[in-house]
Each structure stands twice: as structure tokens, then as C-alpha cells.
Amino acid sequence: MRVRKTDATGDMIFGGNQVSFHRDSPDAVAQVVDSRLHLWIGEWFLDLDEGTPYQTQVLGKYTEKTRDPEMRARILASPGVTELKSYNSTFNSDTRAFSLSAELVTAYTALAPTGRVSSTANLNTTVYKDR
Numbered sequence: 001m002r003v004r005k006t007d008a009t010g011d012m013i014f015g016g017n018q019v020s021f022h023r024d025s026p027d028a029v030a031q032v033v034d035s036r037l038h039l040w041i042g043e044w045f046l047d048l049d050e051g052t053p054y055q056t057q058v059l060g061k062y063t064e065k066t067r068d069p070e071m072r073a074r075i076l077a078s079p080g081v082t083e084l085k086s087y088n089s090t091f092n093s094d095t096r097a098f099s100l101s102a103e104l105v106t107a108y109t110a111l112a113p114t115g116r117v118s119s120t121a122n123l124n125t126t127v128y129k130d131r
Helices: 026-037 054-058 067-076
Strands: 002-004 021-023 081-092 097-106 121-128
Touching: 002 026, 021 026, 026 067, 026 097, 026 121, 054 067, 067 081, 067 097
Parallel strands: none
Antiparallel strands: 002 021, 081 097, 097 121
């Protein structure tokens, strides 16, 4: 898996040849998951059904029971993710902000000689209803 790196504001980094890419690493998977989570249903013109159902399943009224299962499923369906090691989310009803953090075991996660996971991908993201 090869993914172009992004800076702190989410803009792609150009120049530097191969240094500008994550290649076969947990960071590449985390960036793909983050991009998938920021895509709302109906935003991608090639497939209007692709995306996260924020309005109906995550940020809408009475979504307390569907919010976390929907986000976990979206993360686990992402390319390169093999396991969701930890997951935590918060919803601020005053600002309508939804934040989540997750630790992902990926296809590129290394195992220590003891058999324990030694490198995972960490994901921290915030999505607002009114972008």
C-alpha cells in the first residue's frame, strides 16, 4: 500500500520523491482510514453511496445506539485493517462535534519476538456536523 503523506492541515505533501509517501506501514493504513471517515455519503461523484452516514447514523437525532457500531464497521472495512485494538469516541451535543480515537492492528503491524504486537496505527479524528 502506497499513500501520499499529508501535513497537519490535511494537504498532500509533494516533492521529496518517495519520502512523500507512506509505504506498506501502519501509518499508511491510518491515513486511509482517516480519509474514509472524512468522506460523507453523497460527496464522491463516482459513487454517491460510498461514505460515512453521518447525518443518519452518527450525528443525527437518536443515533446514540448506531453511532459507535457504524464507525467501528467503517474502520474495520478499510483496506489494511485487520483488528480494532482499542476504540474511544466522544460526542459534544452543544457543538455537534464527534471525535474518535482508535488503535488499529494492520496488515503491516509488526510482531515482537514474544508474539505481542509492537507497532500499531493510531487514529485521532474529529468530524463536525456543520462543516
